Amino acid sequence: MTTDTETDVFEEHRPVLLGVAYRMLGRVADAEDIVQEAWLRWSGADHAQVREPRAYLVRVTTRLAIDRLRQVKARNEAYVGPWLPEPYVTEFGDTVPDTAERAVLADSVSLAVLVVLESLSPLERAVFVLREAFGYPYADIAAMLDRGEPAVRQLAGRARKHVDERRPRYEVDPDRRRDLTERFLAAAAEGDLEGLLELLAPDVRLVADSGGKSRAPLRVLDSADKVGRFLLGAARKGVPDPSFRFMELNGGPAIVALSAGKPDSVFQLDIYEGRIQSVYIMRNPDKLASLAVE
Numbered sequence: 001m002t003t004d005t006e007t008d009v010f011e012e013h014r015p016v017l018l019g020v021a022y023r024m025l026g027r028v029a030d031a032e033d034i035v036q037e038a039w040l041r042w043s044g045a046d047h048a049q050v051r052e053p054r055a056y057l058v059r060v061t062t063r064l065a066i067d068r069l070r071q072v073k074a075r076n077e078a079y080v081g082p083w084l085p086e087p088y089v090t091e092f093g094d095t096v097p098d099t100a101e102r103a104v105l106a107d108s109v110s111l112a113v114l115v116v117l118e119s120l121s122p123l124e125r126a127v128f129v130l131r132e133a134f135g136y137p138y139a140d141i142a143a144m145l146d147r148g149e150p151a152v153r154q155l156a157g158r159a160r161k162h163v164d165e166r167r168p169r170y171e172v173d174p175d176r177r178r179d180l181t182e183r184f185l186a187a188a189a190e191g192d193l194e195g196l197l198e199l200l201a202p203d204v205r206l207v208a209d210s211g212g213k214s215r216a217p218l219r220v221l222d223s224a225d226k227v228g229r230f231l232l233g234a235a236r237k238g239v240p241d242p243s244f245r246f247m248e249l250n251g252g253p254a255i256v257a258l259s260a261g262k263p264d265s266v267f268q269l270d271i272y273e274g275r276i277q278s279v280y281i282m283r284n285p286d287k288l289a290s291l292a293v294e
Helices: 004-025 028-043 053-076 099-108 111-117 122-133 138-145 149-166 174-189 193-199 224-237
Strands: 200-209 242-249 252-259 262-272 275-282
Touching (some): 004 028, 053 122, 122 138, 138 149, 174 193, 174 224, 174 252, 174 262, 200 224, 242 262
Parallel strands (some): 200 275
Antiparallel strands (some): 242 252, 252 262
């Protein structure tokens, strides 16, 4: 039987465990399931033998996430259209006061990075998340994964190179991203194609995730003209009783488009040198269910 103290210890580390699991899986529901399974393991553990509860819990969570990731990778092969991670609320508030630490956490949970992480092996992804997002020493990661430290260093180097080569360039400055996001929404809502094209980089990409359950492009759109005209066409069609809300999702500002008060779509932008490089649209209703909109 667990004591209140043991429950308190687990709850203290729950945000970290959820952060690890989400970065591993890109799905809020799966991450919550993993954390719940970690709780069951913790509640049945001999706590007298656990010298460092945080390390123990992260180790359990990581291993469970690796197993789950191997299962969902097979599931994703049948996914309809492009796949994007489920939106993840990251309003750090006062929990992460250090600016540099906030930037690292925001980057590691960004859509640009998570999309690239999908192409890593489960072990590479685990090492990348533990090292890059949470700063664990190689020796600790090796112990968590039951691997030698040289092997872990090799995995980390391979994963880091892969991510650096494939992720698009983007800025993480929240004020710049918020400003451009607001201008993007205004231009689209007003049907201002010229204004929208001024915001879009010439080689901008639009990636829409519907899972085949909502109307959205089933292929990536590229070029400012294609993306701009699609966005204006979608804005003209609209949704019943529309409204918009800004939220911090995946480390940056995002637009939540509501229909009759319920989430219909999420828009998030990658910007670089003052232009929009990527437009991400999430319309799969299963992935919007976790957004708590008051």
